Amino acid sequence: MTPTTTAAIDSRGLTKHYGSTVALDRVEFEVPTGQVFGVIGPNGAGKTTMMRLMLDIIHPTAGEVSVLGQDPRHSGPKLRKRIGFLPGELHLGGRGSGRDLLRHYARISGGVPPVRIEQLADRLGVDLSRPVRKLSKGNKQKVGLIQAFMHEPELLVLDEPTSGLDPLVQQEFLTMVREAKAAGQTVFLSSHVLSEVQQAADQVAILREGRIATVATVKQLRESAVRHVRVVVADEDAGALAATLSASPGISAIGQSQLGPAEGESEFTATIDAHVDDFVKALAQHTIIDLAIEEPELEESVMRYYEASDAPAATTDEEDAR
Numbered sequence: 307m308t309p310t311t312t313a314a315i316d317s318r319g320l321t322k323h324y325g326s327t328v329a330l331d332r333v334e335f336e337v338p339t340g341q342v343f344g345v346i347g348p349n350g351a352g353k354t355t356m357m358r359l360m361l362d363i364i365h366p367t368a369g370e371v372s373v374l375g376q377d378p379r380h381s382g383p384k385l386r387k388r389i390g391f392l393p394g395e396l397h398l399g400g401r402g403s404g405r406d407l408l409r410h411y412a413r414i415s416g417g418v419p420p421v422r423i424e425q426l427a428d429r430l431g432v433d434l435s436r437p438v439r440k441l442s443k444g445n446k447q448k449v450g451l452i453q454a455f456m457h458e459p460e461l462l463v464l465d466e467p468t469s470g471l472d473p474l475v476q477q478e479f480l481t482m483v484r485e486a487k488a489a490g491q492t493v494f495l496s497s498h499v500l501s502e503v504q505q506a507a508d509q510v511a512i513l514r515e516g517r518i519a520t521v522a523t524v525k526q527l528r529e530s531a532v533r534h535v536r537v538v539v540a541d542e543d544a545g546a547l548a549a550t551l552s553a554s555p556g557i558s559a560i561g562q563s564q565l566g567p568a569e570g571e572s573e574f575t576a577t578i579d580a581h582v583d584d585f586v587k588a589l590a591q592h593t594i595i596d597l598a599i600e601e602p603e604l605e606e607s608v609m610r611y612y613e614a615s616d617a618p619a620a621t622t623d624e625e626d627a628r
């Protein structure tokens with residue numbers, strides 16, 4: 307593979323089979339250096355598999371992925387030190403405290419001032435003096451995040467980083483992601499839902515059944531998103547407006563109620579699945595009493611990509627065939 311200078315991650319035809327299960331199928335994407343790249347997808351879509359391939363925890367069946375210009379299969383601990391990895395399933399145990407564990411990892415990574423561990427712990431609100439095994443799920447997750455961020459790696463690979471975190475801590479985490487980006491670090495993170503990644507991600511890949519359904523910026527997703535609208539007209543205009551709405555492409559789920567906001571008024575609700583400009587121009591020929599266009603339902607748009615195809619992915623419990 308020819309290393310690129312601009313892409314932090316470059317996936318070409320990346321494929322992973324577990325026995326008869328196709329976890330990833332010829333996945334192609336590129337994450338430019340310094341970007342925050344979110345991967346979302348339902349359970350079993352292949353998000354964790356992608357990350358494990360990047361970290362050389364498993365090997366591809368076919369295709370390749372370049373990470374920081376290196377092939378993970380041949381770059382060993384040297385590449386690993388340049389990456390901060392938060393696995394999806396954290397197994398933190400032992401009798402030691404959070405501080406002991408993080409100092410142990412810090413020695414392996416090298417170049418972590420102890421004060422940085424304490425600062426991150428303060429920000430996330432976790433008591434590092436407690437034995438790790440006694441911490442709650444969310445607090446273990448915080449220790450995992452500190453471990454990933456503390457050596458300020460060039461690349462952060464975070465598998466469902468907000469899992470188990472309360473909303474305030476989630477916001478703090480997003481601030482940490484923005485700071486990492488400002489410092490030139492690249493962030494690759496996964497989630498089940500867009501709302502978690504849309505605040506921080508430059509681009510979002512939607513993964514379904516081992517394939518990339520789309521890669522788009524949040525702005526692009528917003529432009530193509532479903533919007534709910536409400537239009538109020540005088541009763542005598544209702545028939546004409548109903549005809550306009552029915553004839554307009556991209557407008558669906560049209561509902562009408564004569565019990566409008568005031569007597570003599572009719573209220574229409576509808577869903578727009580097209581550019582809002584077309585909708586507004588179609589309305590312009592009518593006398594509109596009131597109009598409300600809701601914020602785009604990005605989550606709803608994404609759910610359309612989630613919808614199962616005709617052939618649901620087979621699931622097996624076969625062991626990891628490395």
Ligand SMILES: Nc1ncnc2c1ncn2[C@@H]1O[C@H](COP(=O)(O)OP(=O)(O)OP(=O)(O)O)[C@@H](O)[C@H]1O
Binds near residue numbers: 352619621626
């Ligand atoms: N070790 C394994 N042995 C067999 N099948 C596996 C193994 N690991 C993953 N799979 C299968 O590969 C597919 C992708 O799994 P993966 O864990 O990558 O999905 P995911 O998107 O991370 O899911 P989740 O959101 O539930 O964490 C699933 O069908 C899963 O059952």
